[in-house]
Amino acid sequence: MLIIEDEPELAASITDYLSGESYLCETAASFRQAIEKINAFEYDCILLDLMLPGGNGLDILQEIKHRKREEGVIIISAKDAVEDKIKGLQIGADDYISKPFHLAELAARIYSLIRRKQFNNTNVLRQEEIEVNLLAKTVHVHGKVVNFTRKELDLLLYFMANRNRVVSKTALAEHLSGDIADMLDSHDFVYAHIKNLKKKLAEAGATNYLKTIYGSGYKWES
Amino acid sequence: MTRLLNKPLRAFILYSLVVLATSIPAYYLIIDYIWRLQLDEHNQLVSKKTQNELSTLSLNDTLLKQSIELWDRIQPGTALEPVSQAEMRPDSIYTVLRPNKYDPDGYINRFRGLSTYFILYGKPYRLIVETNVEESDETIAAITVVTVFFFLLLLGGFIILTKRISVRLWKPFYRTLEKVQHFNLSRQQNIQFEDTSIKEFRELNDALQNLIEADMTAYRLQKEFTENASHELQTPLAIIRSKLDLLLQSSTLTNEQSDIIEQATRALSRVSRINRNLLLLARIENNQFADRQQIDLSGIVNENLLMLDEHLSNKGIEREKDIDDAIQITGNRTLVETMVSNLLLNAIRHSPAGGKIKVQLSARQLRISNSGKGPLKEEGLFQRFSNISHESPGSGLGLAIVKQVCNRYGWEVSYSYSQDFHVFTIRF
Incomplete structure (x- = not known):
């Protein structure tokens, strides 16, 4: 699991909560870091903040989809503007959750996404x-x-x-x-x-x- | 509303009407004066000629008498008669109105006369010369006819000229006007005005161009501010929420501490909602929901009611609906959905347990009523944060959003209280 989020406190909370669910979490706090991590590893799921230092999260999404990678992507954004949501989903994000969210809600979305990806919807x-x-x-x-x-x-x-x-x-x-x-x-x-x-x-x-x-x-x- | 060019046209027409109207008496007085002057001269000549002729004839008394009688008979405009020395007067000029004996209809005619006294062969005589003058009413009528004819000529000329000028001279102005009318701030497309050789129009275009550019910058900044504010506020809110969620996992929590966390979580939800709604309001005002489409309003109202059904029954609220099928309206889907759900939630929240909600939708209006105890203060009802009550805290923005959406589409939202029901009506 890769958490691309520039706010360290929020990234820490997510990591803390998800680690208890036996997910292995890594974090990236900037556009460059995120690209580096994506180049180096494969993940089951990527949480993606749209506003990042050094670039737009939508470009990272484009990069992931361009490489035909299998990771599920959930956009986490404070920009709950409808256009961003539509754009993100059009590029190929699997889900969208606006800040502020409950960690339980995020865990449920991740759970459902990973199930869908792993068992091809017949689980x-x-x-x-x-x-x-x-x-x-x-x-x-x-x-x-x-x-x-x-x-x-x-x-x-x-x-x-x-x-x-x-x-x-x-x-x-x-x-x-x-x-x-x-x-x-x-x-x-x-x-x-x-x-x-x-x-x-x-x-x-x-x-x-x-x-x-x-x-x-x-x-x-x- | 009158068109710009019709204004001077009207003034021109009015002015020429006044000028031509005053010209009628002026013409009359001048013509009449010339006429009289000429006739007096003519009468004078006739009189001189008569005296001259008679004195050169060297007639005796009898012949003279015969000649005078003959003269009077064959010269109808004149009368020559002997008078006594005592009756001699200086010459006089006069105007008289009397029937003309040669006029078959016997109309009253105007005559200009000269009465002159002179001595012929040692005896005093009086000679009256009268000449028919055109009557004043006839002169005035003739002048009026001519004047009206010229006035009509002017009128036609003005209208045609104005039209020509309007088309040619004002063309750049109307082009500019059209461009400004079609300008949409939310599209963020700058306007290019056509070049014009007229100074005023060029200045107008330049001024508009500057204004529009400033507007677009302000709009962009405001939009950016909205987004930045959203980001800046929602991120710390997200952190607090996540920390509270984590705190809840702690196994050593006392009941009291759990309660405190739950209360904080609830308050945080309210803050988040207020923040979200403020942003929504800012976005509506910023015109960020510009796209319009045909929306099935009946569908939206029914869906919302269905979604809220369990909350209605939990509170023991009776529901009555009268929704016409397939009511279509034009607007932005997000905004219309928000408006409907705000009104319905408002009704549910403010209904006492065991109350009643009525939802009516027709092509002309949407009416949502809920039972209540006494009317609300209408003043400021649709303003931000004006109707927060401590018993049922909402975001204080629900109705402000409803109002804002209605304003946008020219709908009219109103509140009334009748028969123990709060009634909110939106007229399309």
């Missing part, structure tokens, strides 16, 4: 007795189908991408409703979805992996 995730088929969007517990709503499945994957991490309610709310989350007074809707998710898993006989952490959020333990 199955396993957590002991729980089996998630990402292509068919089905969940089996002990070999039996459990019907989840789209949002419940979304949450399950989000937790699996952030296993053994505390995910705050705010992060979950923003993941589920996007921009409008902080306009809503209560985040009770998050609680409602999680309650249903837990109930369905328990009814199917799954172990309770999802722990409520008082005051802060939830944690998927495995």
Whole structure:
């Protein structure tokens, strides 16, 4: 994993969070450094800030795509202007996330991107007795189908991408409703979805992996 | 609105009308004066000639009497008669109106007369010579007809000349005007004015050119500032957020500390949103959403409602919708979506639990109502940060953005309160 980000503190936070997920992270703080790293190594995923000292992140993206490299690229940018987003995705970025973001959200995007790249979109995730088929969007517990709503499945994957991490309610709310989350007074809707998710898993006989952490959020333990 | 060249045209026409109108009495007085002068001279000549003729004839009394009678009969404009010595007067000139006996219709005619006294063969005589003068009304009528004819001639001439001048002389001006009208600041394309040999127009073009260049620079700087501000603010915000996320992972957190982190995270979300919305407002004002397209407004409203459905039911809010199908409007998709979602979120946030929301959409208007307790202060409702309440803190910019989007497309947004409902209406 290569993190191209000129802000050392942010790069450090990302590295810290992702290292716990057993990702190996390297950082590049300038345009030149980024090009050097890309020339020297291959990565599974590249996080790319658009405004860099010494050049524009979009040029790095162009370089990567020009060489027909396989890396997945997620643009991290403060420039949440629509044109930049469209331009980035047109050049061939796989995803786009605007600052400020929750680390859990970033981890979920990376997780999903790497899965897509590695298993060519036909992958199955396993957590002991729980089996998630990402292509068919089905969940089996002990070999039996459990019907989840789209949002419940979304949450399950989000937790699996952030296993053994505390995910705050705010992060979950923003993941589920996007921009409008902080306009809503209560985040009770998050609680409602999680309650249903837990109930369905328990009814199917799954172990309770999802722990409520008082005051802060939830944690998927495995 | 009148065209520039019509203004002097109107003044010219009015002026010539006044001049020609005053010329009518002037002409009349002059013509009448000349006329009278000429007739007086003529009458004088006739009188002199008569006296002369009669005195050279050397007639006796009887013959003279016969001659005078004959004279009176064959010279209708004159009257010669003997008078007593006492009746002798100095010569006099006069104007009289009386019927003309030779006029078959018996109209009143104007006559200019000379009454003169003279001595013929030792006896005093009076000779009256009268000549028909054109009546004043006839003179005036004739002059008026001629004047009106010339006025019409002038009028036609002015109009044709003005048109010619308009086309030729003002051509560079209208070209400049057209270019300025089609100028779009957000496109950042400089204008090249055509060269002109007229000093004023060249100065105008140069001044406009400078103004536009300054405008474009200011616009570019503002745009850059927007982007820089975004970057500068959002990066530290991203750092704080990531640090809070990391702090949350610490296994030694007490419940109290977790609470504090959660509260800080929430406040940070609000700051991020305010920042994002301020940037959005700046971008709208900077005209950075210039592209327009046909948008399916019914679709956007329905999608937004669907997305918010669970939040409605969580709060126990009843929903009533009356949305016409396939309502199309022209605008920028991002802006219209933002406007609709801001209005709907506003309605949900300010509805009491168990309240009601009504959404109506027709070709002419979008109306979103939510139940409330008492009307809001209308003043400043759509201004930035004016309606922040501590009970339900939002970004304080939602309605300002709605207003800004409406302004952009010439729509009219209004607020009213009726039957316990806050009603926001947008007329297209």
